[in-house]
Amino acid sequence: MTIFRFDRTLDGLLTAVFDAYARRSFPDVLQGDEVPLPLFYEEEHTVITDEAKATRVWNALRKKLSHQALSCLATAYLSELPELDMPLFRYIRKSIDSPQSIERNFADPDVLFVTNTCRKVAHERLRMLQFVRFQKAADGTYFALMEPLYNILPLAIDHFRDRFADQPFLLYDRRRHYGYYYDCREVTCVHFDEQLPHFQSGKLDESLLDKDEKLFQELWRTYFKAICIRERMNPRKQRQDMPVRYWKYLTEKNGK
Amino acid sequence: MTEETLNKLRILTESAKYDVSCSSSGTVRANRGTGVGNTVGGIGICHSFADDGRCISLLKVMLTNYCMYDCAYCINRTSNDIPRATLSVRELVELTMEFYRRNYIEGLFLSSGVVRNPDYTMERLVRVAKDLRTIHRFNGYIHLKSIPGASRELVNEAGLYADRMSVNIEIPNENSLKLLAPEKDFRSVYEPMSFIQQGVLENKEDRRHCRHVPRFVPAGQSTQMIVGATADRDRDILRLSSALYARPTMRRVYYSGYIHVNTYDKRLPLLKQPPLVRENRLYQADWLLRFYQFRVDEIVDDAHPDLDLEVDPKLAWALRHPEVFPVDINKADYELILRVPGIGVKSATLIVNSRRFGRVTSFHLKKMGVVMKKARYFITCGELVSPTIHELHPENVRRLLVPHPKRKTDDRQLTLDFGDSASPTPLLP
Numbered sequence: 001m002t003i004f005r006f007d008r009t010l011d012g013l014l015t016a017v018f019d020a021y022a023r024r025s026f027p028d029v030l031q032g033d034e035v036p037l038p039l040f041y042e043e044e045h046t047v048i049t050d051e052a053k054a055t056r057v058w059n060a061l062r063k064k065l066s067h068q069a070l071s072c073l074a075t076a077y078l079s080e081l082p083e084l085d086m087p088l089f090r091y092i093r094k095s096i097d098s099p100q101s102i103e104r105n106f107a108d109p110d111v112l113f114v115t116n117t118c119r120k121v122a123h124e125r126l127r128m129l130q131f132v133r134f135q136k137a138a139d140g141t142y143f144a145l146m147e148p149l150y151n152i153l154p155l156a157i158d159h160f161r162d163r164f165a166d167q168p169f170l171l172y173d174r175r176r177h178y179g180y181y182y183d184c185r186e187v188t189c190v191h192f193d194e195q196l197p198h199f200q201s202g203k204l205d206e207s208l209l210d211k212d213e214k215l216f217q218e219l220w221r222t223y224f225k226a227i228c229i230r231e232r233m234n235p236r237k238q239r240q241d242m243p244v245r246y247w248k249y250l251t252e253k254n255g256k
Numbered sequence: 257m258t259e260e261t262l263n264k265l266r267i268l269t270e271s272a273k274y275d276v277s278c279s280s281s282g283t284v285r286a287n288r289g290t291g292v293g294n295t296v297g298g299i300g301i302c303h304s305f306a307d308d309g310r311c312i313s314l315l316k317v318m319l320t321n322y323c324m325y326d327c328a329y330c331i332n333r334t335s336n337d338i339p340r341a342t343l344s345v346r347e348l349v350e351l352t353m354e355f356y357r358r359n360y361i362e363g364l365f366l367s368s369g370v371v372r373n374p375d376y377t378m379e380r381l382v383r384v385a386k387d388l389r390t391i392h393r394f395n396g397y398i399h400l401k402s403i404p405g406a407s408r409e410l411v412n413e414a415g416l417y418a419d420r421m422s423v424n425i426e427i428p429n430e431n432s433l434k435l436l437a438p439e440k441d442f443r444s445v446y447e448p449m450s451f452i453q454q455g456v457l458e459n460k461e462d463r464r465h466c467r468h469v470p471r472f473v474p475a476g477q478s479t480q481m482i483v484g485a486t487a488d489r490d491r492d493i494l495r496l497s498s499a500l501y502a503r504p505t506m507r508r509v510y511y512s513g514y515i516h517v518n519t520y521d522k523r524l525p526l527l528k529q530p531p532l533v534r535e536n537r538l539y540q541a542d543w544l545l546r547f548y549q550f551r552v553d554e555i556v557d558d559a560h561p562d563l564d565l566e567v568d569p570k571l572a573w574a575l576r577h578p579e580v581f582p583v584d585i586n587k588a589d590y591e592l593i594l595r596v597p598g599i600g601v602k603s604a605t606l607i608v609n610s611r612r613f614g615r616v617t618s619f620h621l622k623k624m625g626v627v628m629k630k631a632r633y634f635i636t637c638g639e640l641v642s643p644t645i646h647e648l649h650p651e652n653v654r655r656l657l658v659p660h661p662k663r664k665t666d667d668r669q670l671t672l673d674f675g676d677s678a679s680p681t682p683l684l685p
Contacts, residue, residue, distance in 0.1 A: 105613040106606040107620040129301050134358045142357065159296070165289045167357060215257060216354050222262055226269035227316065228306040231515050231530055237309025241302070251360070252304055 001028045001040070006047035008032045010077045013085065014054035016047045017092050026093065030085040057092070064095045069103035076118040079150045087113040125152040129159055131246045134169060135203070135217075136210040142169040145202040145249055151176055161187055174199065202249045217251050224252035257350060264341040265351070271321035271332050272367060274517070275424070275480065276510040278302075280313045280362035280397040282475030283419045291393025293356060293363075295419065300397075301362050314365035314399060315355055319343055319380055323369030327437035328524055329426065329485050331517045332369050345380065349387050356396055363397025363419070364388070374405035382410060385417035397475075402452065404444040411451040412472075415459075420475040420507075423448045428496045432486040436523060449503075452477050456505045476507040483538060484514035484531040485524055489561040494541055498552035501545060511538040537563040544569055547601055548594050566658050571597040574634060575650040582644040585621065585637040586611050598630030630657060 004020070004027035006012035013030075020026045025043065037044060061070060073091070076084060087110040094102050094110065106112045127148070134142035142164070146153075153173050157180050160171060165184070172179030174194065181190045198204045206214075247253040284297035302311035320342035321332045331338065343351075348366075355361045366384055370377050381400055388394040400418040402411055415421060423445055427433040430442045452473055459472035479500065481493055497509040513530035541563060544550040548570065555569050556562070564572040574581065574597050583592050585607060593604045606624045610616050618640040622628050632642040633653045645653050 102613070104609040106624060107610040107614060107616055109623065112623055126301070129296075130303050132359050136358070144359070159294075162287045163294045164292060164357065165287050166292055212257065212354075215262075216358065219257075219262055219265055219351065220355060220358075220360050222266050223269055223315070223317075224304065224306065224312070226266045227273050227310075227312060228308045229273055229310075229515065230308075232308040232310075232513075232532065234309035235307060238305045238307055241309070241311065242305040250304070251358075 001038075002043045002045070003027060003029045003031065003037065003041050004045050004047055005031055005033055005035075005037075007049055008080075008082075008085070009049060010074065011051055011054040012047055012049040013077070013088060014057040014092075015050050017057045017089065017096075018050075018053040019045065019047055020093070021096075027089070030089055032082065057096075060096055061092060064098070065101055065103055069101070072103075072115060072118040075121050075155065076114045078152060078155065079117050079121050081117065084114070084117055121150045121152060121155070124148055124150045125155045127246065128152055128156050131242070131250060132160075132171065133249060133251045135251075136213045137204060137208050138210050140168060140210070142167055143172075143198075143204060144169070145172050145174055145199065147175045147245075147248070148173065153178075153180065157187060172199070203254075221252050221255060257347070261343075261347055261351070264343055264347075265317065267339045267341040268318045268321055268343060269316070271338075271369075272316050272318045272365075274331060274512065274515065275316060275365070275367060276310075276512045277399065277422060277478050277480060277508065278311055278313045278316060278365065279420075279478075279508065282507060283397070283471075285395055285474075287395050291395050292353070293394055293396035295363070295395070295397050303359065303361055313362045314397060315352055315361045315363070316365040316367075317343070317348070317351075319348065319366060319368040319377075319384065320371060321369050322371050324372075325370055325437065325439050327426075327440065328518060328521045329436055329482055329514065333518065336518065345383050345387060348384055349392065352388060353392055353394065356394070361396075363399070365399040367401035368403065370403060370405075374403045375407050375410060378403045378406035378410045378414070382414045382417070385414060389417045402448040404440065404448055406448060408451050411448055412455055415452065415455045415472045416470055418473055420478060421452050421473050422478045422480070423452075424480040425496070426480065426482050427486055428481050428488050428493045429486065432488065436485070449477065449479070453503060453505045473505070476505040478508040478510065479506070480510040480512055482514050483511050483535050484527060489556075490534070490538060490541070490563045491556040491558070491561040493538065494545070494552050494556050497542060498545055509542060511535050511542070533565050534563070537565060537569060541569045544573075549591055567654065568597075570595070571630065571657065574645075575654050578645045578650050581634045582636045582646070583634060585616055585635050596631055596634045598627035598632075598634075633657075 002025055004016050006016050016027070016030065023045065073088065076088065090110045091114050094108070102108060102111060106115065128146055132144045132146055134144045136142055153171065157171065160169065161182055168183050170179060170181045172192065177191060177194065179190050179192070180187050192199065198208070279300050280295065281297060281300035283295045285295045287294040300313055302313045304312040306312055322340050322342065323332045323334055326333045326335055352364045356363070366381055368377050368381055381403070385398050385400055388398065398418045399420045399422065400414050402414065402421050402423045404423060425445050427436060433440060433442065455472050456476065459469065462469045481496070483493065493511070500506045500509055513532050513535035514527060515530045516524070516527050518524065541555050544555055545552060554573055563569055567575070574595070580595065583596050585593065590604060590608050593599055593607055594601065603624050603626045607616055607621070610620065615638060618628065618637055621631070621637065632640065633645045633648065636644070
């Protein structure tokens with residue numbers, strides 16, 4: 001069994017592809033640096049991420065795959081799933097070896113897995129566009145916390161930046177410990193001390209809130225209650241479309 | 257913005273909630289730094305889901321729930337004794353903007369009861385949309401109700417600010433409509449509809465000559481029909497929908513299961529539960545019309561005037577037409593594959609793409625997300641060993657696929673009453 005270890009970045013994966021072709025030995029297992037090696041294996045190779053090598057592989061892929069397929073690869077990578085590494089590697093290898101593009105051969109398990117993962121990531125992005133709730137702080141900044149399953153913040157930020165172009169906002173991914181701050185001109189990546197109480201609870205302290213914020217939250221809760229038709233109650237459907245894991249930061253689901 | 261607004265919002269939301277439409281799809285408009293908001297198109301964005309499972313995409317509210325009409329099915333009819341309120345234009349605009357900035361909503365769905373006369377009401381609706389667009393430079397989604405009987409000039413002005421406009425048909429049959437809503441007739445519904453349609457078509461022509469002409473109702477129009485309030489069959493409803501979809505600007509027809517709001521009115525049927533299953537089947541049939549290339553007479557005809565409540569309309573069609581099946585997954589056209597129960601648009605596209613590379617087998621189908629439980633009786637794909645609809649006969653396939661209600665107790669099992677274990681009751685006195 002051949003094992004490749006890499007740093008689990010996209011560049012690292014592309015370098016692994018380069019190394020495999022250079023060494024003429026292809027891995028049976030791809031794993032992160034920090035994962036301990038199994039008890040038995042034949043060969044172990046540690047990939048040292050090299051941007052030049054990664055770019056060469058990416059350029060080779062660009063000749064083989066369409067724009068959509070490449071963006072699908074990159075999107076799927078943002079899922080950060082460890083079980084995606086091998087299918088992604090095999091997908092890239094098959095694309096390079098095949099005379100024509102294999103991107104639409106969904107009977108191939110690797111292509112299907114990568115495509116489905118891409119779809120899941122895109123769906124999680126949509127969920128964030130749906131369920132992010134901003135709170136207005138006293139200084140006029142809008143603050144929102146989220147904990148998405150996948151690392152979708154880079155995919156979602158363009159949407160928020162376009163939509164709320166005239167308001168400063170902070171979007172923070174608590175699970176991955178980074179966020180984006182927009183100051184009406186440009187977006188910057190920020191890190192914060194997460195011991196602050198509002199990073200723990202997701203709610204800004206009353207002293208930090210804008211004076212009307214409480215009222216608008218109350219108005220929204222009122223609206224949310226009033227819009228429901230009691231004769232048609234269907235909590236199962238509600239949980240299907242709005243899974244409980246998002247409720248933590250939803251204004252309407254967290255009364256006062 | 258005070259406690260009073262809170263009360264008004266509650267009252268006007270309660271009045272507006274029976275309108276079904278809440279979509280924010282159909283237009284793509286980037287913000288490009290000119291104000292606040294954009295629209296994303298595609299499937300739209302639902303920002304929340306209420307306890308009844310319906311999506312909340314837009315702030316669905318009425319400008320006022322005072323109304324001079326007395327339609328039997330409507331909660332806001334003039335003879336109802338309910339709390340009434342009116343939001344001022346300024347209040348409504350502020351609410352929309354503040355909700356939007358907090359990412360609560362995708363835009364505004366505004367309708368209104370008719371006060372004084374249709375033109376007066378329509379003018380106020382247009383004012384709200386105009387203020388949002390011009391003063392607050394709001395780029396989000398606006399859905400405006402067109403008030404039946406409003407003048408053409410007002411509809412034309414509204415169309416410049418709104419993304420979508422709608423007029424509700426409510427009752428699919430003119431005689432029933434006249435019975436339930438004496439002040440309305442089909443003309444009062446179809447006239448504003450045709451105003452919108454003409455406006456869109458003229459705008460299309462204008463934009464061909466000069467592309468800077470502002471768009472007119474870019475997301476088209478929608479309408480709604482109440483299901484179960486009158487004796488109309490599904491055939492009548494779907495025929496009307498299909499005729500509406502044939503019009504150039506009609507994008508969506510919504511079906512709303514009748515909820516018994518005015519219990520005292522004897523003209524209406526007494527329903528304990530809204531007809532939710534029937535409503536669901538109608539939506540499924542609607543999807544067949546729009547995305548599966550079905551014609552309306554294939555779904556319902558004079559022999560089958562109502563949709564089957566036990567099985568979905570596509571399966572019902574397949575059971576009525578065994579001669580079309582089995583479909584060879586590796587050879588059949590996309591259109592035919594789309595007709596197989598258990599295969600949707602997504603899996604049909606995957607199949608058609610994959611079979612260029614090699615044979616598609618039932619293993620692949622399962623991986624692609626085909627519901628094999630249903631599809632297996634209607635397809636062949638080489639190695640699949642499963643009796644088809646011809647060997648089993650449609651009625652047996654139907655029996656296999658109709659969901660059985662879970663039996664609470666097994667009637668083969670004798671039940672013994674052991675009583676309460678803490679204080680055993682003596683068998684003999």
